Amino acid sequence: MRCTHRTFTALAAVVLLSAAAACGSDSDAGSGGSGSSGSGGGGLTTVKVGVIPIVDVAPLYLGQRQGFFKKQGLTLSMTTAQGGAAIVPGVVSGQFQFGFSNSTSLMIAQSTGVPIKVVANGVGSTGKDGDDFGAVVVKKGSALKSAKDLEGKKVAVNTLKNINDTTVREAVRKDGGDPSAVHFVELAFDQMPAALAKGQIDAAQVVEPALATVKAQGGTVIASNYVDTAAKLTVAMYFASTQYTQAHPDIVKKFQAATAESLTYANSHPDDVRQILTTYTKIPQATLDTMVLPDWPAEPNRTSLDTLAQLGEKDGLFKKNPDLDALLP
Template sequence: MKRSLALVTAAMTAALLTSCSSGSPSSDAPAGGATDNGAQSEAAGDGELRSIKVGVIPIVDTAPIYLGDAKGFFEEEGLDLEIVETSGGAAAVPGVVSGSFDVAFGNTVSVMVAADQGLPLKYLTNGLATTGEDPDVGAVLAPGDSDIESAGDLAGKTVAVNNLNNIGDTTIRTIVEADGGDPSTIEFVEIAFPDMPAAIERGQVDAAWVLDPFKTGAMDAGAKLVANNFAEFDPELDIAGYFTTMETFEEDKELVDAFTAAMTKSLEYAAENPEEVRDIVGTYTKMPEEARAAMTLPRYRADFNREAMQKLGEAAVKYGSLDKAPDLDALLP
């Protein structure tokens, strides 16, 4: 029996938009205030910790940093971590460039586009990758009674994505063309992820690219799977990671090395402890336990797959999001 779409959407919207104002899910974690890059703050204990401000979206994708903070991995590396909520790559990139954040979480095409526009950015670690199979963390969905059955059927249709010229429409165009459709005939429109389930049900769009937890909610409400665009693009595709400015990377080795070590440990721990991932998500969002149990978790890993990243960059050039292929030697660790 279908769930009430209003209830599903309300729960999922709360999951995305609600997070701890301090950014730390641990009640005994150091409070830590915002400081200029290079400043230090005292923490409970014998030594002093280096303050670091990291901008993230409070969703399942970023669970490892919250988990690592709760486990003390950042403190072990001498860092007093402050997690600051952002709305996504559009806010994360200027936040890092302006110095509001030391590091931020952003999807790979957003960072490629910023670099293409002359903003020198550098990834420190990966953040998450596609599962490479069905179910995946993101998928293209259509109404249950739609005649859209596969990626090629999206040609000539209206498809919702959260941002234009980004990882969503780039991967969708690629899999549509691979399935025999003409990607140039797709009309992409911007709709926020929380609003996509309702847009599908009302027929506002023919299909929508939806991420978990909204994907699971929409399918529970009757939407059907058309394609797993990440997994079908490349089963090793990396989706987003943690980046800083090239200036910070080159001039603040202490901070870079400490964050990289702590974040790597956090990603490895999350990969090995999926139930703790589900639990920690409940500490910085209001996602109910039932939804957390049902959601699809991504693969968490610190290293990037360069072949898949190169393929993504070439696709972004082909479909007009980038002027030239990204310099992966400059962009990746």
């Protein structure tokens, strides 16, 4: 989700690339997403999905293992990235058929003319202050006690100009502080616990499993930024390029059906979620046991997304306001 000026220059170029690709054949549009690999004479369509190696995407891995995607005739080939904004260009260029990104980065991309469409819900906040899967944390013994104390401090987020710095600003604002006085730095989630412990940053906005790691080191939560922003915030969603959704509506429907079943399964099988994380992350068992799991609702929370859009406008993230009716399913 590297949402720096470099990324948006790349995104602008990707828009042109996508427009050119739209003039190609239908088989070009489905390249990488229509290869068969199966057994017993029944072929499976392989689709490439850009994801982040965090707890949020556990339902996809579970759905693959439980056979939900196979039942729809699909098999997933997943590639990890630091964040969702880095995945957007890959989806639009055809490197991935589907991608996972935080809601704010999707709004920013859509508002700049990047041709994307949300196809399925991704992950949501628990809505519980002090007991969410994402939070602002400080190291043991820190003098920082609340969001207002972040004024003038160095706070790590996984990428700039995404849902995490947006929601941290809102937490600071609601606590009576000046959100413009926070100094954000970009750092991968898995690097944040060590940077915090060494004093290289004053605070970090982390999600699980980094949150549990910081707590195990004696760190504490000083703000539940997702909860402070909106009730049951829709944090991230799965998306595709508009070109792909138009060229392959059948595959999109199959992906939606399998993803919906996977989200429901993850919500009702927390032990399976913790176990599947061992297959794509290197999380110690003690950390797995203490992690706070997110919610995986079947549908995005539109009210929370409207709030995010308003905050993005307030923070100057958009050249023009995103069209949520066009972006959402």
